Amino acid sequence: MVIAEKIISGDIRAVARLIRDIDDTVPEAREVLKDLYPYTGKAYVVGITGAPGVGKSTLVDQMIAHLRKAKKTVGVLAVDPTSPFSGGAILGDRVRMQRHSMDEGVFIRSMATRGYFGGLTQSTRSAIDVLDAMGKDYIIVETVGVGQDEIDIVRSAHTTIITLVPGMGDDIQALKAGILEVGDIFVINKADREGADRTINDIRLMIEMDEKRYKDGWKPPILTAQAVFDKGVKEILGEIENHRKHLLSSKQMQSIFKYEKARNDLVEMIKDRIVSDVLADIIHSREFEEALQLIMERKIDPYTACDNIVLKKIKKGNK
Amino acid sequence: MNQKRKIRILVAKPGLDGHDRGSRIIARAYRDAGFEVVYTGLHQTPEEVVQAAIQEDVDMIGLSSLAGAHMYLFPRVLELLKENGADDIVVCGGGIFPEEDIPKLKKIGIKEIFTPGTPLGEVVNWVEENVKPRS
Numbered sequence: 001m002v003i004a005e006k007i008i009s010g011d012i013r014a015v016a017r018l019i020r021d022i023d024d025t026v027p028e029a030r031e032v033l034k035d036l037y038p039y040t041g042k043a044y045v046v047g048i049t050g051a052p053g054v055g056k057s058t059l060v061d062q063m064i065a066h067l068r069k070a071k072k073t074v075g076v077l078a079v080d081p082t083s084p085f086s087g088g089a090i091l092g093d094r095v096r097m098q099r100h101s102m103d104e105g106v107f108i109r110s111m112a113t114r115g116y117f118g119g120l121t122q123s124t125r126s127a128i129d130v131l132d133a134m135g136k137d138y139i140i141v142e143t144v145g146v147g148q149d150e151i152d153i154v155r156s157a158h159t160t161i162i163t164l165v166p167g168m169g170d171d172i173q174a175l176k177a178g179i180l181e182v183g184d185i186f187v188i189n190k191a192d193r194e195g196a197d198r199t200i201n202d203i204r205l206m207i208e209m210d211e212k213r214y215k216d217g218w219k220p221p222i223l224t225a226q227a228v229f230d231k232g233v234k235e236i237l238g239e240i241e242n243h244r245k246h247l248l249s250s251k252q253m254q255s256i257f258k259y260e261k262a263r264n265d266l267v268e269m270i271k272d273r274i275v276s277d278v279l280a281d282i283i284h285s286r287e288f289e290e291a292l293q294l295i296m297e298r299k300i301d302p303y304t305a306c307d308n309i310v311l312k313k314i315k316k317g318n319k
Numbered sequence: 320m321n322q323k324r325k326i327r328i329l330v331a332k333p334g335l336d337g338h339d340r341g342s343r344i345i346a347r348a349y350r351d352a353g354f355e356v357v358y359t360g361l362h363q364t365p366e367e368v369v370q371a372a373i374q375e376d377v378d379m380i381g382l383s384s385l386a387g388a389h390m391y392l393f394p395r396v397l398e399l400l401k402e403n404g405a406d407d408i409v410v411c412g413g414g415i416f417p418e419e420d421i422p423k424l425k426k427i428g429i430k431e432i433f434t435p436g437t438p439l440g441e442v443v444n445w446v447e448e449n450v451k452p453r454s
C-alpha cells in the first residue's frame with residue numbers, strides 16, 4: 001500500500017517509477033494497480049491521433065496551456081514507435097511540450113510501443129489509471145501514426161480527436177476504413193496551408209455517408225486549427241466539453257460507455273495475460289518440444305499438434 | 320510474467336547552445352543499440368532537464384554542450400538531481416570542452432565525457448557497461 005499511497009498523494013517519482021514497472025511488466029506493479037483502482041475513474045481521457053507530423057504534439061502542448069489556465073491538472077502519455085530492428089526508440093513528442101515540464105500540475109510521459117499494435121502500448125491503459133489515481137483532471141494520450149487498425153485509443157478515451165492536414169485528399173479515401181469512423185472530433189491542423197476547405201468537405205462527405213454514426217446522437221464536428229499559432233485550440237477544447245456533456249447526457253449513454261470500456265479493458269488484459277503466462281508456459285513445456293520434433297519428422301501436422309496442446313491446456317484450466 | 324527491463328536515456332541540450340547535430344546522431348545511435356531515448360530538444364534549463372528525467376524515469380542523462388557553458392550547466396544538473404533524490408541517474412556529457420575542464424567535470428560526478436570523433440560504437444558500449452536499468 002506504501003507505493004499506492006505515494007501515487008495518490010501525487011509523488012512524481014513514485015508515479016514515474018510505477019509507469020516504468022508497468023512498461024517493463026514487473027509483476028509487483030499489478031499489485032499496486034489493484035490498490036489504486038478504487039481511486040480511478042475520475043479523470044477525463046482525451047485521445048489524439050493522426051498521421052506522423054500532422055501536429056499532434058504541438059496541439060497537445062497548446063491544449064495543456066489552455067487547460068492549465070482553466071486550473072485543470074493534466075497528464076500526458078505520448079506514444080512513439082519502437083524500431084522493429086533494434087527494439088530501441090526515439091521518443092520526441094516531449095520536445096514540443098517541454099515548456100510545461102516545470103509546472104507541477106502537468107505530468108508528461110513518453111512511451112514506446114515495444115512491438116504492440118493498435119497505436120498504444122500494452123501499458124497505456126494501466127498508465128492512464130496511474131495518472132487518474134494521482135489526481136489529474138485530464139489525461140491526454142497522443143498515439144502513434146494512423147493506420148487501418150490503429151484505433152485502440154478509442155476504447156480507452158472518452159473523446160477521440162483525429163488530426164489531419166490539408167491536401168490529404170486521396171489519403172482520406174484510404175483512411176476511411178480504419179480511422180474516420182472512430183473520431184469524435186476532426187481537426188484539420190496546419191490550416192495556414194492551402195486546401196483546408198477541400199479537406200473539410202472531403203471529411204464531411206465521408207462522415208455523412210456513414211449514417212450509422214449518428215445513432216447515439218453525436219455528429220462529429222470538423223474544426224480547423226493552426227496549432228503552432230494557438231489558433232482553433234480553444235474551439236477544440238469547447239467541442240471536447242460538448243462531447244463530454246453528450247456522454248453524460250443520459251444514464252443510457254453513460255452505461256454504454258462504461259460497458260464498452262470495461263469489456264475492452266478486460267478482454268485486452270486477459271489477452272495480455274494469456275500471451276505472457278499461458279503461452280510462455282506452453283513454449284517451455286516438454287510437450288511443446290516433443291510436438292516440434294514430431295512436426296519436423298513430419299509424423300504429425302501442426303494443426304493437430306496445436307489442437308492437442310491447446311485443448312489439453314483448456315481442460316486442465318477448467319478443473 | 321516475463322519481466323523485460325529496458326534502458327531509458329534522456330538526451331538533452333541545456334543552455335542556449337544551438338548545435339544539435341551531435342546530440343541527434345547520438346540519440347539515433349542509442350536507439351539503434353536498443354535503448355529508449357527521450358529527446359527534449361534545444362534550450363533547456365537544468366531544472367527542465369532534471370524534471371524531464373524524473374518524469375520519464377530514465378537511467379541516464381546525456382548532456383550535449385558545444386557552446387562552452389558546461390562548467391555552469393553540468394554541475395547544476397548534478398546538484399538538482401541530488402536535491403530531488405534522483406542522483407542514482409548516471410550523467411555523461413558530450414561535445415566540445417577545453418582539455419582542462421574534463422577532469423574537473425569527472426571529479427564532480429559526470430561519469431564520462433565524449434569529444435568529437437569518438438566512434439559511436441564506443442559511446443554505445445560505454446552505456447552498456449556503465450548504465451544498468453533500475454532493478
Ligand code: B12
Pocket residue numbers: 330335336337338339340341342344345380381382383384385386387411412413414415433434435436437438442
Ligand atoms: C555545424 C556548426 C554550427 C552550425 C550548427 C548546426 C546544428 N544545428 O547543429 C551553425 C552554423 C548553426 C553554428 C552556429 C554557431 N556556432 Co558553430 N559550429 C559548427 C561546427 C563547424 C560543427 C559542429 C557539428 O555539428 N559537428 C558534427 C557533430 C556530429 O559533432 P559534435 O556535435 O561534436 O558531436 C559529437 C561529439 O561531440 C559527441 N557528442 C556531442 N553531444 C553529445 C552528447 C552525448 C550524450 C554524447 C554521449 C556525445 C555527444 O558525439 C558526437 C558524435 O561524435 C563546430 C566546429 C567543430 N569542428 O566542432 C562549430 C562550433 C561548435 N561553433 C562555434 C560557434 C562559436 C558558433 C556560433 C556562436 C557562431 C556565431 N558567432 O554565430 C553559432 C552559435 C549557434 C548557437 N545558437 O549555439 C564554436 C564553439 C566555440 C566554443 N565552444 O566556445 C565551434 C567549436 C567553432 C569554433 N572552433 O569556434 N555552428
Ligand SMILES: Nc1nc2c(ncn2[C@@H]2O[C@H](COP(=O)(O)OP(=O)(O)OP(=O)(O)O)[C@@H](O)[C@H]2O)c(=O)[nH]1
Pocket residue numbers: 050051052053054055056057058059093096145189190191192193225226227228229
Ligand atoms: N505550418 C504549420 N505547421 C505546424 C502547425 N502545427 C504544427 N506544425 C509543425 O509541424 C511539425 C510537426 O509537429 P508535431 O507536433 O511534432 O507533429 P506530430 O503529429 O506530433 O508528429 P509525430 O509525433 O512525429 O507523429 C512541427 O514542425 C510543427 O511546428 C500548424 O498549424 N501550421
Ligand SMILES: [Mg+2]
Pocket residue numbers: 056057058092093142
Ligand atoms: Mg508527436
